[in-house]
Amino acid sequence: MAFQKMPGTQDFLPGATDTWQFVENKARDICRRFNFREIRTPMFESTDLFRRGVGETTDIVEKEMYTFEDRGGRSLTLRPEGTAGVVRSYVENKLYGEPDLSKLYYIGPMFRYERQQAGRYRQFHQFGVEAIGSTEPALDAEVIALGYTFYTEVGLRGVRVEINSVGTPAVRAAFRAKLLEFLEPKRSILCKDCQSRIDRNPLRVLDCKTDQKHFEDAPSILDSLDEECAAHFEKVKAYLTDMDIPFEINSRLVRGLDYYTHTAFEFKAEGIGAIDTIGGGGRYNGLVGEIGGPDQPGVGFGLGLERTVLILEHQQSGEAAAQPLDVYLVALGEAAEREVSRLLHGLRRAGLTADRDYQGRKMKAQMKSADRYSARFTAILGDDELASGQIALKQMDTGEQRMVPLAELAAAIKGEN
Numbered sequence: 001m002a003f004q005k006m007p008g009t010q011d012f013l014p015g016a017t018d019t020w021q022f023v024e025n026k027a028r029d030i031c032r033r034f035n036f037r038e039i040r041t042p043m044f045e046s047t048d049l050f051r052r053g054v055g056e057t058t059d060i061v062e063k064e065m066y067t068f069e070d071r072g073g074r075s076l077t078l079r080p081e082g083t084a085g086v087v088r089s090y091v092e093n094k095l096y097g098e099p100d101l102s103k104l105y106y107i108g109p110m111f112r113y114e115r116q117q118a119g120r121y122r123q124f125h126q127f128g129v130e131a132i133g134s135t136e137p138a139l140d141a142e143v144i145a146l147g148y149t150f151y152t153e154v155g156l157r158g159v160r161v162e163i164n165s166v167g168t169p170a171v172r173a174a175f176r177a178k179l180l181e182f183l184e185p186k187r188s189i190l191c192k193d194c195q196s197r198i199d200r201n202p203l204r205v206l207d208c209k210t211d212q213k214h215f216e217d218a219p220s221i222l223d224s225l226d227e228e229c230a231a232h233f234e235k236v237k238a239y240l241t242d243m244d245i246p247f248e249i250n251s252r253l254v255r256g257l258d259y260y261t262h263t264a265f266e267f268k269a270e271g272i273g274a275i276d277t278i279g280g281g282g283r284y285n286g287l288v289g290e291i292g293g294p295d296q297p298g299v300g301f302g303l304g305l306e307r308t309v310l311i312l313e314h315q316q317s318g319e320a321a322a323q324p325l326d327v328y329l330v331a332l333g334e335a336a337e338r339e340v341s342r343l344l345h346g347l348r349r350a351g352l353t354a355d356r357d358y359q360g361r362k363m364k365a366q367m368k369s370a371d372r373y374s375a376r377f378t379a380i381l382g383d384d385e386l387a388s389g390q391i392a393l394k395q396m397d398t399g400e401q402r403m404v405p406l407a408e409l410a411a412a413i414k415g416e417n
């Protein structure tokens with residue numbers, strides 16, 4: 001074959017895109033109900049933004065970014081996640097000067113150079129939200145509730161919410177020291193990943209899937225929280241309980257990005273091999289300042305849409321059947337052939353979904369097309385009908401057929417006459 005797509009990328013063909021549109025429409029609809037508004041930021045940003053925002057020692061910055069120099073000699077990076085760009089835009093456009101909070105959402109591709117496996121791609125899509133401008137724990141709960149509502153309404157079953165508090169940088173520094181005391185004596189029996197993480201980011205060691213058996217007595221960050229962090233966490237839990245959002249506390253949950261403070265959470269579900277995290281997020285009270293803006297707190301999430309779609313397909317619970325056509329026009333004869341395009345255009349302008357044959361096929365083949373498109377009606381125009389200004393309209397589910405004046409076709413399909 002001449003050209004093939006790059007590893008870790010996908011073509012979504014018609015059929016698959018029906019599911020994608022269904023999922024994206026749900027996300028937009030729910031955001032409207034929660035009063036989040038869309039923001040669109042560029043697909044590439046300066047490399048420094050991600051270094052600062054996501055964190056120098058994260059896997060993303062150390063080994064997963066698509067970084068290149070443009071012809072002007074700038075170091076650019078394809079966005080590996082959405083938060084840094086949104087916060088950059090928030091600062092650059094001074095959204096903090098507005099009287100209300102910035103409640104923002106985005107849907108779009110992200111890029112990470114990762115090892116390809118089921119549910120892990122190099123170009124993937126996130127539905128994300130960012131609420132910037134309040135430390136109120138009710139907002140953390142609202143963001144979690146929004147994500148949970150999304151999964152519920154697209155029809156995903158068995159989604160679990162895990163939450164933790166990762167405290168403030170000061171809390172984490174104290175906990176890190178305690179944790180190192182626990183980990184150092186075990187260093188030699190831990191896996192290679194853990195050994196290197198002990199030096200770089202010990203909190204992430206507890207996340208390791210293979211070494212869990214060694215961590216039973218590990219200290220919990222929740223015991224190291226200061227009063228303010230503990231109070232915030234208690235309130236988030238109370239708000240979630242009030243909203244009937246089921247959640248579990250996972251004191252070992254540490255996210256792969258550096259900007260989190262206080263609440264960290266993940267959405268999990270079974271159905272894509274080894275991967276069970278389908279979305280994640282948390283609060284980031286230091287990020288806006290880190291990027292050069294005023295000291296504004298934020299909270300948000302990013303949900304992986306490939307993972308959502310994969311599990312939907314696995315559970316076969318997607319309501320993603322192709323959108324049916326309202327009408328398929330069949331022409332028989334030369335004069336009718338000519339008239340059909342004019343009619344079709346009128347139907348489409350009247351708001352109906354409509355199509356015709358362009359392959360010069362026989363009536364039977366055209367009727368089969370109408371079936372494949374799940375057309376509600378077929379309208380059959382022969383030269384004789386045309387001469388009398390009428391068309392035969394057949395309702396496909398009942399098989400009922402009647403003659404309709406050409407000028408009234410759209411109204412008849414809409415059920416107006």
Ligand code: HAM
Pocket residue numbers: 080081082083112114119120121122123124125126128129130255256257277278279280281282283299300301302303304305306307
């Ligand atoms: P993240 O945990 O890095 O967080 O990514 C969020 C979600 O994106 C993951 O749970 C997963 O579903 C999806 N995802 C990540 N990498 C891949 C991949 N290579 N292939 C397929 N799906 C993937 C963030 O990105 C944060 N910006 C979330 C956030 C927003 N926190 C606060 N606001």
